[in-house]
Structure formats: C-alpha cells, structure tokens
Amino acid sequence: MYTASGTLDKEQLVIQYAPLVKRIAYHLMAKLPASVQVEDIIQNGMLGLLDAINRYEEGLGAQFETYAVQRIRGAMLDGLRENDWLPRSLRRDMRRIEAAVHQLEQQNGRPPTETELAGSLGMPLADYQHMLQEARGYQLVYFEDFAGDGDEDYLERHITIEGNDPLTLLMDSNMRDVLIQGIDDLPEREKTVMGLYYEQDMNLREIGEVLGVSESRVCQLHSQAIARLRSRIAGAVNGTAPVKVKGRGRRAAG
Structure with missing residues (x-):
C-alpha cells in the first residue's frame, strides 16, 4: 500500500476500500427515506474514506478498516443531517398504521394481515403497500415519539430524569x-x-x-415490522397491556 518513495498509495487504498463504502451505503438505505439517493450516500462515504486514509497513517489492516467504517458512516450521516430524514406527513401516516395494528391486535388477538390493515385504514392494498415503501427510514424510536393529544412528547417529559434517554428507556427491563x-x-x-x-x-x-422477493417488497416488510414493534412499545408506554397474540405471529400473513 506504499509507493516507491515510501508514501501511502492513497489511490490504491481508495480502490481497495470502495466496495466497503458501497456496502455500508446500501445497508444504511433501509434506515433512510425513499427520497434519498444511494449515489449521494456513496459520495459522502467516499469523502469519509479519504478522510480516514489521510488521518490514519499506520497499520492499514483490520484496525484501519474498523476506523474507516466509523469515518465513512460519520460522513454519510453528516451529509444527511441537514435534511429531514422523514417528512412529518409520513410519520403521521405511520402512526395511523401503528394505531390500526394496535386496534386489530386487541380485537383479533393476533397480528393483523396487510389486507386487514389496509381495510382498517380505508385504502386499497396497493396504496397501503406504497405507504410502507415510502416510509423507508422509519425508526423504532425518536425523541419526539409518543406525543399525546396536546403534542407533549413522552420522551421530552422524561428526559430531565437522569439517564432517561431513548436508549435507556428502551433498555428498561419491562x-x-x-x-x-x-x-x-x-x-x-x-x-x-x-x-x-x-x-x-x-x-x-x-x-x-x-426471500425470493423484490427489494421494494423487503422495504415494505421492514417498515411494517417497525410499525408493529412501535405499536407494542407505545402500548407499554401508555399503559395499555399487550394482548396475548395467538400463534406467536406465524399464522398471520406478512
């Protein structure tokens, strides 16, 4: 990885680690809205790789790759930080799905199917699946989660308690x-x-x-799984006891 003069061959390092940048970018895409272009993520990641090469002068083995991953991810996130990752309208749509999941689970005692959720929301199945696909990037927890009727956030109410950040709340034993x-x-x-x-x-x-399905279908399944889990978390936060789900989820269509 060094030139004849004994300096780092940065061009060769970029070529060697470019596939790593792409892999990180494509993995990160599931956590980003559909409006984000993977090419933009890769471009930011390449800047992070160059920064890692410039900063890291020794080793260039497994330790360098670990360091590079951190710099690459950081550059990708920095490039996105100024944008709203998920529009408020989509967050409202996903909260509607979460509410429908909760209602149907209470009503039927099992995870609702996509068809049942679409019907509960009063829309065709294709429109419901499109909503799931557009909501790529929806996360398990946000600081502004669990807002009540007065738009007061659960996490904001508890953030003054020492240690009660979102991760701490999620790691609570219950x-x-x-x-x-x-x-x-x-x-x-x-x-x-x-x-x-x-x-x-x-x-x-x-x-x-x-799974033998399209990438967009995987995106839909991922968004729907997040909505189901958020529904459970919201029920716990709001003191709503979860139902005893029949069949442990295996008999309900995904």
Whole structure:
C-alpha cells in the first residue's frame, strides 16, 4: 500500500476500500427515506474514506478498516443531517398504521394481515403497500415519539430524569421484555427480514434474494415490522397491556 518513495498509495487504498463504502451505503438505505439517493450516500462515504486514509497513517489492516467504517458512516450521516430524514406527513401516516395494528391486535388477538390493515385504514392494498415503501427510514424510536393529544412528547417529559434517554428507556427491563415479545410475535417473513438485516448485516437487495422477493417488497416488510414493534412499545408506554397474540405471529400473513 506504499509507493516507491515510501508514501501511502492513497489511490490504491481508495480502490481497495470502495466496495466497503458501497456496502455500508446500501445497508444504511433501509434506515433512510425513499427520497434519498444511494449515489449521494456513496459520495459522502467516499469523502469519509479519504478522510480516514489521510488521518490514519499506520497499520492499514483490520484496525484501519474498523476506523474507516466509523469515518465513512460519520460522513454519510453528516451529509444527511441537514435534511429531514422523514417528512412529518409520513410519520403521521405511520402512526395511523401503528394505531390500526394496535386496534386489530386487541380485537383479533393476533397480528393483523396487510389486507386487514389496509381495510382498517380505508385504502386499497396497493396504496397501503406504497405507504410502507415510502416510509423507508422509519425508526423504532425518536425523541419526539409518543406525543399525546396536546403534542407533549413522552420522551421530552422524561428526559430531565437522569439517564432517561431513548436508549435507556428502551433498555428498561419491562420495555425490553415488551420488545422481545413483539419481535417473537412478528409474522414469520417480517421476523426473517429483521433478523437478516439487524443480525446478519444484510442489505435490502440481499434479503430480497434470500426471500425470493423484490427489494421494494423487503422495504415494505421492514417498515411494517417497525410499525408493529412501535405499536407494542407505545402500548407499554401508555399503559395499555399487550394482548396475548395467538400463534406467536406465524399464522398471520406478512
């Protein structure tokens, strides 16, 4: 990785680690709205890679790759930070889905199917699936989550308590149990998507190849799984006891 003069061959390093930048970008896309272009993420990531090469002068082995991943991710996030990752209108739509999930689970004692959710929202199945696809990037928890009728945020009410940031609240033993049960109750394909993405570090395209579906379909399943889990978390936060779901999610269509 050095030139004849003994200096780092930065051009060769860029070529070697460019695939790493692309992999990080494609994996990050599941957490970003559909309006974000992967080419923009990759461009920011390449800037992060160059910054890592300029800052890291020794080793260039596994330690460099670990360092580079941090710089690449940081550059990608910095490039996005000035934009609203998910429009408020889409957040409202997803909260409608969460409310429908909660209502139908209470009513039927099992995870609702996509068809049932679309019907509850008064829209064709295709429109509902398009809404899920557009909501790519919807996260499990936000600071502004769980707003009440007066638009007062649950997390804001509790943030003055020492240690009660979103991660701490999620890691509360009761909340953790709720989340574990919610994951266990997911329909099988949605559970598979979550496992492949978060545990196996696969991107949407790779997951689609495993499941034999399109990348957009994986995106829909991911967004729907997030909506189901957020519904469970919101129910726990608001003191609504979760129902005993029948069949642990395996009998409901994804």
